[in-house]
Amino acid sequence: xxxxxxxxxxPEALRAYQRHRRQTVLTRTLIAFNFLAAILLVFLITAMGYxxxxxxxxxxxxxxxxxxxxxxxxxxxxxxxxxxxxxxxxVRLLEKxxxxxAVIVRQVVEAQSAGARLHALNLFxxxxxxxxxGQKVFLSGxxxxxxxxxxxxxxxxxxPFVASVEAPLENIIHPVDPEFSFSVTLKPLSETP
Numbered sequence: 001x002x003x004x005x006x007x008x009x010x011p012e013a014l015r016a017y018q019r020h021r022r023q024t025v026l027t028r029t030l031i032a033f034n035f036l037a038a039i040l041l042v043f044l045i046t047a048m049g050y051x052x053x054x055x056x057x058x059x060x061x062x063x064x065x066x067x068x069x070x071x072x073x074x075x076x077x078x079x080x081x082x083x084x085x086x087x088x089x090x091v092r093l094l095e096k097x098x099x100x101x102a103v104i105v106r107q108v109v110e111a112q113s114a115g116a117r118l119h120a121l122n123l124f125x126x127x128x129x130x131x132x133x134g135q136k137v138f139l140s141g142x143x144x145x146x147x148x149x150x151x152x153x154x155x156x157x158x159x160p161f162v163a164s165v166e167a168p169l170e171n172i173i174h175p176v177d178p179e180f181s182f183s184v185t186l187k188p189l190s191e192t193p
Contacts, residue, residue, distance in 0.1 A: 138183055143179075149172060
């Protein structure tokens, strides 16, 4: 059985003792935090100083390397390699089988109906885009009648190298003297006869 505590201090002395004890604990806690902050501050200052010294020495090392003859030779070699890579890319594009523009123009002109007259023919024979669309030919001109425009469109669709022909509705709105335009998508060369 626990014995009862006997308090020999007066209530005022007890309050003063407890207040002094709380202040002592608070003071010690603050001193500990200040000590830890000082250690952290010293660490940060040391780290910043070390990084400054390291950065300065790296800059000096890079300056010395950039002044060297080997570095200049390496930069020249790198530039030459980039130019060679661009030239190689161009050569590879030229090696790919491509449509002969003269053949395309001749066959499109031969496909014209008697009443249709071309004003412009634009060939875009760059490499097909990634989404599968082929190379493009854009045509525009003027026809005598709406029927001539439709005949020309059907003749274009019948060409062996044509995948699709896109024609706006404006091509057939006017029954007489309609202006027309077509966007012709070419088949890949592997699919042409």
